[in-house]
Amino acid sequence: MTTAIPFSAQLINLFAAVILLLAFAMLAQRRMLSLINLFALQGFCLFLATLVAAVTTGQVHLYYSAGLTLALKVLLLPWILHRLVRKLNVRGEVEALIKIPTTMLVGIVLVMIAFNVALPISELSQTITRGTLGIALAVVMLAFLMMITRQKAISQVVGFLSMENGLFLAATSATYGMPMVVELGIALDVLVGVIILGVFFFQIRDQFDSLDIRHMEKLKDN
Amino acid sequence: MPGSLLSIDVLLIAAAAWLAIGLCGLLAPRNTAFISRLLFPLGAVVGIGMGVAALNALGGDAQTAVLVIGLPDLPFHLRLDNLSAVFALLLGFASAGISIYAAGYFRKGEGAAPGVLCLEYHLFLASMLMVLLADDAYAFMVAWETMALSSFFLVTTDHKHEEIRRAGFLYLLIAHIGAIGILLSFGVMTGGAGDYSFAAMRTQELAPFWSSAAFLLALAGFGAKAGLVPLHVWLPEAHPAAPSPVSAMMSGVMLKTAIYGLLRVSFDLLHTTIWWWGVVALVVGLITALFGVLYATVQNDMKRLLAYSSIENIGLIAVGIGLTLIFHAYRMEGLAALAMTAVLYHCLAHAGFKSLLFLCTGSVLHATRERSLGKLGGLIHHMPWVAWLALAGVIASTGLPPLSGFVSEWLLLQSFLFSPGLPHPWLNMVVPVAAALVVLVAALAGFAMVKFYGIIFLGQMREPALKDAHDAGAWEKLGLVWLALITLFLGVMPSTVILRIDAATRQLLGSGLADKLNENGWWMLAPISPERASYEPLLVLVTIAAALLMGRWLVRHLYHGRVRRSSAWDCGYHFEGPRAQDTAEGFSQPIRRIFEPMFRMERHFPAARDTKPFYSVKVEDHFWYWCYLPIARLANWISTLIVTLQGGRIAVYLMYSFITLIVLLLVARP
Numbered sequence: 032m033t034t035a036i037p038f039s040a041q042l043i044n045l046f047a048a049v050i051l052l053l054a055f056a057m058l059a060q061r062r063m064l065s066l067i068n069l070f071a072l073q074g075f076c077l078f079l080a081t082l083v084a085a086v087t088t089g090q091v092h093l094y095y096s097a098g099l100t101l102a103l104k105v106l107l108l109p110w111i112l113h114r115l116v117r118k119l120n121v122r123g124e125v126e127a128l129i130k131i132p133t134t135m136l137v138g139i140v141l142v143m144i145a146f147n148v149a150l151p152i153s154e155l156s157q158t159i160t161r162g163t164l165g166i167a168l169a170v171v172m173l174a175f176l177m178m179i180t181r182q183k184a185i186s187q188v189v190g191f192l193s194m195e196n197g198l199f200l201a202a203t204s205a206t207y208g209m210p211m212v213v214e215l216g217i218a219l220d221v222l223v224g225v226i227i228l229g230v231f232f233f234q235i236r237d238q239f240d241s242l243d244i245r246h247m248e249k250l251k252d253n
Numbered sequence: 254m255p256g257s258l259l260s261i262d263v264l265l266i267a268a269a270a271w272l273a274i275g276l277c278g279l280l281a282p283r284n285t286a287f288i289s290r291l292l293f294p295l296g297a298v299v300g301i302g303m304g305v306a307a308l309n310a311l312g313g314d315a316q317t318a319v320l321v322i323g324l325p326d327l328p329f330h331l332r333l334d335n336l337s338a339v340f341a342l343l344l345g346f347a348s349a350g351i352s353i354y355a356a357g358y359f360r361k362g363e364g365a366a367p368g369v370l371c372l373e374y375h376l377f378l379a380s381m382l383m384v385l386l387a388d389d390a391y392a393f394m395v396a397w398e399t400m401a402l403s404s405f406f407l408v409t410t411d412h413k414h415e416e417i418r419r420a421g422f423l424y425l426l427i428a429h430i431g432a433i434g435i436l437l438s439f440g441v442m443t444g445g446a447g448d449y450s451f452a453a454m455r456t457q458e459l460a461p462f463w464s465s466a467a468f469l470l471a472l473a474g475f476g477a478k479a480g481l482v483p484l485h486v487w488l489p490e491a492h493p494a495a496p497s498p499v500s501a502m503m504s505g506v507m508l509k510t511a512i513y514g515l516l517r518v519s520f521d522l523l524h525t526t527i528w529w530w531g532v533v534a535l536v537v538g539l540i541t542a543l544f545g546v547l548y549a550t551v552q553n554d555m556k557r558l559l560a561y562s563s564i565e566n567i568g569l570i571a572v573g574i575g576l577t578l579i580f581h582a583y584r585m586e587g588l589a590a591l592a593m594t595a596v597l598y599h600c601l602a603h604a605g606f607k608s609l610l611f612l613c614t615g616s617v618l619h620a621t622r623e624r625s626l627g628k629l630g631g632l633i634h635h636m637p638w639v640a641w642l643a644l645a646g647v648i649a650s651t652g653l654p655p656l657s658g659f660v661s662e663w664l665l666l667q668s669f670l671f672s673p674g675l676p677h678p679w680l681n682m683v684v685p686v687a688a689a690l691v692v693l694v695a696a697l698a699g700f701a702m703v704k705f706y707g708i709i710f711l712g713q714m715r716e717p718a719l720k721d722a723h724d725a726g727a728w729e730k731l732g733l734v735w736l737a738l739i740t741l742f743l744g745v746m747p748s749t750v751i752l753r754i755d756a757a758t759r760q761l762l763g764s765g766l767a768d769k770l771n772e773n774g775w776w777m778l779a780p781i782s783p784e785r786a787s788y789e790p791l792l793v794l795v796t797i798a799a800a801l802l803m804g805r806w807l808v809r810h811l812y813h814g815r816v817r818r819s820s821a822w823d824c825g826y827h828f829e830g831p832r833a834q835d836t837a838e839g840f841s842q843p844i845r846r847i848f849e850p851m852f853r854m855e856r857h858f859p860a861a862r863d864t865k866p867f868y869s870v871k872v873e874d875h876f877w878y879w880c881y882l883p884i885a886r887l888a889n890w891i892s893t894l895i896v897t898l899q900g901g902r903i904a905v906y907l908m909y910s911f912i913t914l915i916v917l918l919l920v921a922r923p
Contacts, residue, residue, distance in 0.1 A: 141915075144915060144918070144919070148919065168918075172911075172914075172915075175907070175910075175911050175914070176911070178907050179904050179907045179908055179911060187903070
């Protein structure tokens with residue numbers, strides 16, 4: 032790209048980069064509460080990026096999206112998760128299946144894949160945020176990786192939510208967000224999903240005295 | 254029919270009435286008096302009305318109706334033509350007898366609540382009627398599946414027993430395999446035009462390959478329901494499991510809906526006929542008939558025996574269909590009409606006598622709580638009504654004059670006798686062999702029926718408990734008498750019946766037997782010409798009756814009074830009691846020996862010094878080991894391979910999606 036990138040686009044790229052950085056930070060984070068804080072921070076960056084996009088393009092529905100992000104992912108969900116962690120008393124160390132440095136290396140490979148895959152798509156896009164598509168895809172993959180490598184059910188939920196952040200970013204960067212109906216639907220799904228999972232956590236802990244998902248292996252039928 | 258009310262409307266009203274009666278059963282599901290004294294007799298009345306309407310429709314033009322139910326823009330097309338009318342006639346009159354019988358049978362409220370049974374039973378009836386009336390593939394399949402499901406629930410009435418649940422599952426499984434065949438056959442017949450109405454299928458010109466595919470799929474699909482080998486395995490399991498009126502309904506009527514479907518597809522919807530279709534149907538039918546009758550002879554459970562006998566009869570019907578197809582393909586319409594008449598007649602006859610026999614076993618079962626032949630015997634003394642009526646069914650089933658089975662088997666053999674006229678050298682030679690096999694089947698069927706009747710009703714009681722056996726109740730007797738009268742009527746008045754059902758033959762083949770029969774008058778059945786072969790049923794009836802009366806008179810007046818009763822020399826056996834009579838196993842031992850390779854037997858012989866010697870033999874179905882178990886093992890093996898994917902670890906499951914995602918992203922690049 033030879034043309035100078037406008038200031039707003041640079042700003043969005045900056046936030047997107049921070050989001051990616053936070054995704055790596057989450058992958059490396061061992062403590063549950065910090066993990067949730069990092070998730071809230073990621074949501075906040077997403078909110079800022081969407082807001083900048085909204086101001087630049089003047090698209091009204093992006094304002095709504097930004098507001099929704101702020102309300103849900105920065106305030107409500109982290110608050111619910113904080114409460115869950117306190118009630119269930121699982122602040123302790125997050126146990127990973129794979130060692131954290133290895134996970135980070137795998138993550139770097141995933142980012143490379145994501146950027147390569149996103150390149151042809153972002154060239155088709157006409158939005159000012161198109162540069163962030165690769166980052167969005169990378170965030171999705173890193174969140175997926177986190178879900179795979181973590182043992183505790185709560186960190187899996189955080190991974191799931193972080194993946195949703197990545198999808199949201201991808202939608203914003205490729206087409207200025209999904210239609211409002213879809214976005215509202217997804218937001219509601221995520222909220223309901225977390226609440227249901229919260230209930231499940233209590234059930235799982237009652238059943239197994241732990242939130243470690245390894246205990247659920249015996250649920251399979253033979 | 255009065256004024257503007259068409260027969261098809263009457264039939265639809267009948268279906269609606271059956272549904273309504275069924276739903277009424279739910280009002281008071283535990284009130285047996287209400288259900289058995291009011292609802293089942295009402296159902297029988299509806300059945301008779303329906304049968305009369307169908308009789309009226311015979312010979313008339315096809316009537317159509319459109320029923321706006323089901324999916325939007327996809328109404329049910331219905332049509333009542335002569336073929337439907339013949340089978341509707343069968344359904345109406347046979348179900349009337351069975352319903353009356355059921356009014357007495359379900360009185361004890363065994364198994365499921367009577368109200369639920371009433372709903373399932375009448376839903377079953379209504380869905381069979383809708384199968385006969387359907388004029389598009391959608392309506393047909395909906396009715397067909399309703400029929401399968403309602404009968405499944407009827408079979409598993411006594412679902413607390415493991416083996417009954419198993420029988421029900423097997424039935425449902427094979428019913429669905431059959432339904433897939435039928436659905437695919439309809440799909441082929443639309444020719445890709447997307448119009449699933451039968452009217453469109455009739456006009457569709459198919460290439461020979463696709464016609465053949467449609468025919469073979471239909472043969473497999475309807476064959477699964479009818480019980481053609483090798484898809485017959487559900488029959489001997491489901492019939493003993495079901496309550497007797499349900500077995501009677503399934504064997505007598507439901508199997509015929511499959512025959513109806515096969516006739517509908519092969520003679521109405523497909524408008525070319527290729528000669529080798531007939532050969533396929535003939536061979537499958539022969540194998541089925543021979544297999545069914547051989548296994549019937551060695552059964553020791555009375556309902557299983559009848560179930561195998563049903564397989565045999567379905568095989569004979571398939572033989573008739575095959576013969577019709579061959580004659581039709583060579584444009585020998587007169588002979589085709591003869592074979593087709595045999596098919597339709599055997600459907601009617603079998604519906605009558607097999608329902609009758611199944612209901613008789615129901616009465617025996619209620620009276621003795623025993624299904625095993627080895628523990629019955631001598632019941633004619635305690636259950637004279639059931640015994641004499643069962644005799645009618647047995648004679649018809651054996652194919653002896655003057656009852657219904659003789660007429661249809663005679664017609665079938667007549668059509669075989671004309672097969673040397675076929676313009677095909679191989680068929681010329683093979684078909685007479687088939688005729689010989691049909692005769693063998695008829696003879697063995699006689700053997701099986703003698704065993705059935707002799708062991709249950711004749712001789713002495715094998716168990717002391719049988720002394721408490723009581724005859725059937727009034728409702729049951731009424732139902733049995735009704736069916737026995739149908740059997741008698743079909744046997745004595747064949748010309749009258751054939752003149753009525755000839756309309757269906759004429760519709761399917763373009764020619765019938767009516768002209769020939771009209772030449773000879775109603776008392777004589779001479780399908781080709783009286784010089785070649787003719788049958789005067791009344792004459793036979795009168796001769797038999799006269800011979801019987803004469804014999805009775807002779808015995809009474811000449812023999813009686815000269816009998817001196819004293820203890821005979823017991824040949825050294827002082828243990829001679831009822832248990833020393835010929836057993837069910839012993840009776841069929843010669844057949845087991847002669848046809849040994851046909852059976853899979855597990856025998857236990859007593860050793861020389863056994864203190865408690867016993868002999869047992871268990872005959873199992875070869876097909877179970879040849880076809881079904883290998884398939885089951887294969888499915889099991891594939892499943893164990895797949896189950897290794899299910900490790901139980903969420904991380905692994907997530908990994909599957911993750912790897913899929915990455916691979917798709919990398920592969921599906923623009």
